[in-house]
Amino acid sequence: MTSIxxxxxxxxxxxxxxxxxxxxxxxxxxISLGVWQLHRLAWKxxxxxxxxxxxxxxxxxxxxxxxxxxxxxxxxxxxxVALSGHFLYxxxxxxxxxxxxxxxxxxxxxxxxxxLASGAYVIVNRGFxxxxxxxxxxxxxxxxxxxxxxxxxxxxxRRGPFTPADDPEKGEYFTSDPAxxxxxxxxxxxxxxxxxxxxxxxxxxTQWPRGGATERDLPNNHLNYALTWFxxxxxxxxxxxxxxxxxxxxxxxx
Numbered sequence: 001m002t003s004i005x006x007x008x009x010x011x012x013x014x015x016x017x018x019x020x021x022x023x024x025x026x027x028x029x030x031i032s033l034g035v036w037q038l039h040r041l042a043w044k045x046x047x048x049x050x051x052x053x054x055x056x057x058x059x060x061x062x063x064x065x066x067x068x069x070x071x072x073x074x075x076x077x078x079x080x081v082a083l084s085g086h087f088l089y090x091x092x093x094x095x096x097x098x099x100x101x102x103x104x105x106x107x108x109x110x111x112x113x114x115x116l117a118s119g120a121y122v123i124v125n126r127g128f129x130x131x132x133x134x135x136x137x138x139x140x141x142x143x144x145x146x147x148x149x150x151x152x153x154x155x156x157x158r159r160g161p162f163t164p165a166d167d168p169e170k171g172e173y174f175t176s177d178p179a180x181x182x183x184x185x186x187x188x189x190x191x192x193x194x195x196x197x198x199x200x201x202x203x204x205x206t207q208w209p210r211g212g213a214t215e216r217d218l219p220n221n222h223l224n225y226a227l228t229w230f231x232x233x234x235x236x237x238x239x240x241x242x243x244x245x246x247x248x249x250x251x252x253x254x
Contacts, residue, residue, distance in 0.1 A: 012251045016244060020202035023240040027233045034229035041222035048218060054078040055214075059150050065120040068191055073155035076193060078214075082150045083122060083195065085114040089142045091185045094134065095125075095173045097213075104216045107131045109137075111176060111189055111194070114149065121187045124149055125196040127209035137208050151197040152214050 059082040063071060094108040107130040114124045129137050157176040166173040168184040182190035199212025 012247060015247055015251075019240065019243065022213045023236060027236055030229050030233035030236065032162075034226045034233065037226035037229060041220070041226065044218070044222055048220065049188045051078045051218075055080055055152055059197045062116075062122070062153075062195075065118055065189060065191075068083065068189070068193075071192060074194075075154045077155055079153045080150070081153055081195060083114065084146055084147070084148045085122070086114045086144065086145050087124070088113040088115060088121075088185075088187075089141065091171075091187070092126075092138065093171050093173055093181045094138070095176050097128065104130055108134050108172075110183060111173075111178075113182065113185065113190075114147065120191065121182060122191040123176075123181055124151070125154075125176065125194050125209040125213060127197055127199075128213050129208045129210075133208055143169075149195060149197055150151055151195040151211070154163065154194045154196055154214065156192065157195070178251075205209050 008047070011148070055078045057080050059080045061234055063076070064079045069094040089112060092110055092112040095111055096108055097104070098106050107128050109128055110126040111123050113121045115121055154176075155177055159175050159177075164174050166175065173181065176194055178190055178192065178194055182188065196214040197209075197211035199210070202211065
């Protein structure tokens, strides 16, 4: 009996050349994205550890105005500091925020200039006030005695492409930028950073502004992203293996 010869081996190789190249390149890209997310995970965990170490440390003295020009955000962000001075309540700026503590809804952060003994100014984020109470809190009389503040240093908030326009004449803003706020009120020199007041655990729940508005729980989903990219790579290789097996069987069939 005469057997039917199998198709030449090089025929299968020609059929599989481009699928193999496509799969190899695609899998390499997916795996590299997964590895990149693992690097991002290590970076984010280091960042969160650094934030916790700075924010939970006992407060230290505020850098002097002479040091301000050389400060970089990465050197001071979340540094726990203590400072004293006199608030300029009439120059308080309101910065809109879509949600406050315990999901109370939209409201405003009260950013008030604090004049130091040196004559320089620091914009202090005194905390959150619900939208319906803003005018009541804004118009109340405040004590003129010296204020003692403990909080976290934060860099200016930059404007994004979709950030609404500020209204300095009304004292209403959508970004926390100390230079912009101070310029409108002709305050100089002003610190290139803000200080977010700590949450006062003894403060009654009905008393506003409420400190502790600093965002410390930064999202960290990089491990999930890495597993997703690796999963795509495994799935692609599985599909290729099934396709390759099918082609081998087809080429062996008479």
